[in-house]
Amino acid sequence: MSDLFKEAAHAIDLPQIHDLKNQGVNVVGHTCSFVPVEIFYAAGIVPIRLRGIDAENLSIGDAYYGPFVCTFPKALLQQAGAGTYGFLDGAVVTTGCDGMRRLDECWRKMSDDIAGTLPRWFTLFDVPHKPDGVALEWYESRVRKLITAIEKNFNVSITDEALGQAIRDQNMIRERVWELGVLRSQDPTFISGTEAFQALIARTVLPSDVYLAELTALIEDVKQRTTPVSQGKKRLFVTGSICDDIELIQQIEEKGAVVVGESVCYGMRKTFEKVAEDADPVTALCKHYLSGSICPRMFGYYPMRRDSIISMVQNTKAQGVIMQNIRFCDLHGSENGLLERDLEKIGIPALRIEKEYGALTEKGRLRMRFDAFLEQLKTNC
Amino acid sequence: MRPELKEYALDHMFARTFDTAKKAVRSTEKERAILTRSIPYVSGLLGPMLSLGQPAATFLELMSDYYNNIVNAKKDGKKVVMTTFCFDPTVFYAFGNLVPVTLEVGTVITSILWKRGSYDFMDFCTEVGFSETGCSSQRGTMGAYLAGAGVDIDMVAINMGGVCDTNGNAYSFAAQYLGKPFYGLDYPSDLTPDDVSDYHHKDYRALIRFIEENGGGPFDIDRLRELLEEKKIQDELTNELEDMQRLVPNPVPGIFNLMLYAGRYTWSGGKKYTRMLREMVDAVRANANSGLSGLGKPEKCRAFLFYIDNFSFNVGMFQWLEKNQVSHMGNMLSRFFPDNAPYKRDVLGTCYGINTKNLDTMIDTLADINARMPMTRTIRGPYDAPNMWFEDSLSLAEIYKADCCIYNGTPGCRNTWSNVKLIMRDLENEVSQPIWFTPTPLTGGWKTGKPRL
Numbered sequence A: 001m002s003d004l005f006k007e008a009a010h011a012i013d014l015p016q017i018h019d020l021k022n023q024g025v026n027v028v029g030h031t032c033s034f035v036p037v038e039i040f041y042a043a044g045i046v047p048i049r050l051r052g053i054d055a056e057n058l059s060i061g062d063a064y065y066g067p068f069v070c071t072f073p074k075a076l077l078q079q080a081g082a083g084t085y086g087f088l089d090g091a092v093v094t095t096g097c098d099g100m101r102r103l104d105e106c107w108r109k110m111s112d113d114i115a116g117t118l119p120r121w122f123t124l125f126d127v128p129h130k131p132d133g134v135a136l137e138w139y140e141s142r143v144r145k146l147i148t149a150i151e152k153n154f155n156v157s158i159t160d161e162a163l164g165q166a167i168r169d170q171n172m173i174r175e176r177v178w179e180l181g182v183l184r185s186q187d188p189t190f191i192s193g194t195e196a197f198q199a200l201i202a203r204t205v206l207p208s209d210v211y212l213a214e215l216t217a218l219i220e221d222v223k224q225r226t227t228p229v230s231q232g233k234k235r236l237f238v239t240g241s242i243c244d245d246i247e248l249i250q251q252i253e254e255k256g257a258v259v260v261g262e263s264v265c266y267g268m269r270k271t272f273e274k275v276a277e278d279a280d281p282v283t284a285l286c287k288h289y290l291s292g293s294i295c296p297r298m299f300g301y302y303p304m305r306r307d308s309i310i311s312m313v314q315n316t317k318a319q320g321v322i323m324q325n326i327r328f329c330d331l332h333g334s335e336n337g338l339l340e341r342d343l344e345k346i347g348i349p350a351l352r353i354e355k356e357y358g359a360l361t362e363k364g365r366l367r368m369r370f371d372a373f374l375e376q377l378k379t380n381c
Numbered sequence B: 001m002r003p004e005l006k007e008y009a010l011d012h013m014f015a016r017t018f019d020t021a022k023k024a025v026r027s028t029e030k031e032r033a034i035l036t037r038s039i040p041y042v043s044g045l046l047g048p049m050l051s052l053g054q055p056a057a058t059f060l061e062l063m064s065d066y067y068n069n070i071v072n073a074k075k076d077g078k079k080v081v082m083t084t085f086c087f088d089p090t091v092f093y094a095f096g097n098l099v100p101v102t103l104e105v106g107t108v109i110t111s112i113l114w115k116r117g118s119y120d121f122m123d124f125c126t127e128v129g130f131s132e133t134g135c136s137s138q139r140g141t142m143g144a145y146l147a148g149a150g151v152d153i154d155m156v157a158i159n160m161g162g163v164c165d166t167n168g169n170a171y172s173f174a175a176q177y178l179g180k181p182f183y184g185l186d187y188p189s190d191l192t193p194d195d196v197s198d199y200h201h202k203d204y205r206a207l208i209r210f211i212e213e214n215g216g217g218p219f220d221i222d223r224l225r226e227l228l229e230e231k232k233i234q235d236e237l238t239n240e241l242e243d244m245q246r247l248v249p250n251p252v253p254g255i256f257n258l259m260l261y262a263g264r265y266t267w268s269g270g271k272k273y274t275r276m277l278r279e280m281v282d283a284v285r286a287n288a289n290s291g292l293s294g295l296g297k298p299e300k301c302r303a304f305l306f307y308i309d310n311f312s313f314n315v316g317m318f319q320w321l322e323k324n325q326v327s328h329m330g331n332m333l334s335r336f337f338p339d340n341a342p343y344k345r346d347v348l349g350t351c352y353g354i355n356t357k358n359l360d361t362m363i364d365t366l367a368d369i370n371a372r373m374p375m376t377r378t379i380r381g382p383y384d385a386p387n388m389w390f391e392d393s394l395s396l397a398e399i400y401k402a403d404c405c406i407y408n409g410t411p412g413c414r415n416t417w418s419n420v421k422l423i424m425r426d427l428e429n430e431v432s433q434p435i436w437f438t439p440t441p442l443t444g445g446w447k448t449g450k451p452r453l
């Protein structure tokens, strides 16, 4: 068990980030899997994924957002308003979904009322809603624009060489994360879903050199383990809305299951593919980040996502799938409906749950659903 | 969904309803009285509609044509495209063999004609896995098409990427559920820069390729030119109407707004739509010349709906406005931003122009029009960015001398509910007008909306 990963998965304000800040390194927060982190590393900036964990109420989030909106962006706003992100030198909000893109306005307007809550560099980053053709060209033009904005605002230069190095570094991480995924998929498995998911979340918030060293050590450790964690337990796969909620995975596992894989933001995502190292770095990054259509915000690409989820479920030998969506997340909520139909068609039991984000989740109701699902699996498999 | 509903083809029911309604225009008073007795629900709407005279009669014809076209599509060897209301249908009519079916139009019809609204169809969407929190405007009839109680769909084409998730998501779901090809135009958060315009143009060409690949054709250049020339006339007429709407009292009957945008969503570029606009202009001019308001009684207040209308049984909101002598000053749905509109601002690229010089200019025109359709233009970017929701609402409220602004937010609208509190605060600061906002379902929710207003 890595204490570092555990800590990183459970807290926003990390000492490793503070150390970097003390050394004069800039830190930029972002909201989405479609932001190529390599461009920040190439600029000597540390990018971290924004999280809303620990937001136990939404007094600030609800003051700016209306009702009927997903609690994840509200929780981010809550944290920003409470000053938790005061250490950021910049933030990039993407047009991920309607609720998320409005974080741009809500955060800016909130900062008019609560002084000092807006990072000195704050930008909205457009991501198209399809992964190929003319949209890919457009995305590349946006990424190049983002690079120019970073250069200007942080007074740095992002060279092709630095981008190449950042790509190689991240590819190494991808390779290791993939290895972790393979270890999880073994039967029996020697790493719990909770421990593995902690490691995945940590990837989004720790500086990459620190992360790589710790991940390598964790993988070596898992390889040495002799006591499986999966014996007598059902193997489950988790998918759906954004999730950085360790407790959710913990709750599922406490009920007598092991989570062997997930397809959620903050999870594995596209680690099985590396960014091309022999092409124009920006073009290669854009192709990698935009393609694959990992998210239902890419309208019309469900078959691609369904096939990739089914193959992950099969590769991890999962016996059932838990599909969760945050209330008012129509994108995942609806896609879970299609996926449920298609999984059941091929004999994979699936459970659909709707919940709030993170700490706002009503736990008791979910425990009951997990219990019932596992009972069903015991009878069926 | 109640099983008996599956026995009735929805489009067929709409077609027959409008066939009968348009005939009622020519009926005698006695015949009308008998008809009214036998259709107690619909009569609450038919009466006020028929009292609007010739424009309403033509509107009923337009709706009847629209649904008969859909009903007969397969028999006529045509393909059916499922599309959204913010998608200008001109391009479909330029292909000789396409018939658009717009879900939101159907949802509004079920909601204003049927007391139970479209709940059965919405329920069916939930039954087959679609999120129950999505916007009701699509779900209202989507359920019918998913259940096979509507015409067989051949392809889905929309323009909601970057504009409205819940809308795009509904059409994407329908395409996947029915196993039909899908194309979605995509919109960045900006509107005016050249590279954005270039992106719109390229994306639109890819859409045309998609339609061709899926059996649409032939794409007829002469027909396209004819449709666009007709649109020029339609824009002129709409401008005239909207110019007269600035008068005090406002001579435009509130329901004309609905007829204007519903006509445009279904028959953009069509000659009969031009006829209806012309008839509307004549009626409004007559009111204006006599100094009359479109309410049929003195105007006490002018309300600008900076979002959309509420569509409930027997057009409850419109009737309530009338009863309370409140002029409807249009809304986000009724403004299309041609470059000669009375409300246009002189920022390059904010409006569209129609250029019929050659095929390329015409395709660019279609792309430009689509990029400025309701919602597609106004709520794609940050609400406080230039030419977006706040600036549009503020300038429209001022130009049309509104006494108040109203937001009728459907709970499914993630997009506007995410920033409506911000825009309300800004509007109140800028215009010192009362702003009301009523969280009502888009359809069928006037009972909850009314007490709030």
Ligand code: SF4
Binding pocket: A070, A071, A072, A073, A096, A097, A098, A099, A100, A241, A242, A326, A328, A329, A330, A331, A332
């Ligand atoms: S969970 Fe869904 S609604 Fe919430 S931020 Fe993510 S995509 Fe948007």
Ligand code: SF4
Binding pocket: B135, B137, B163, B164, B165, B166, B167, B308, B375, B410, B412, B413, B414, B415, B416
């Ligand atoms: S009303 Fe709102 S939710 Fe519905 S289609 Fe329009 S922007 Fe989308």
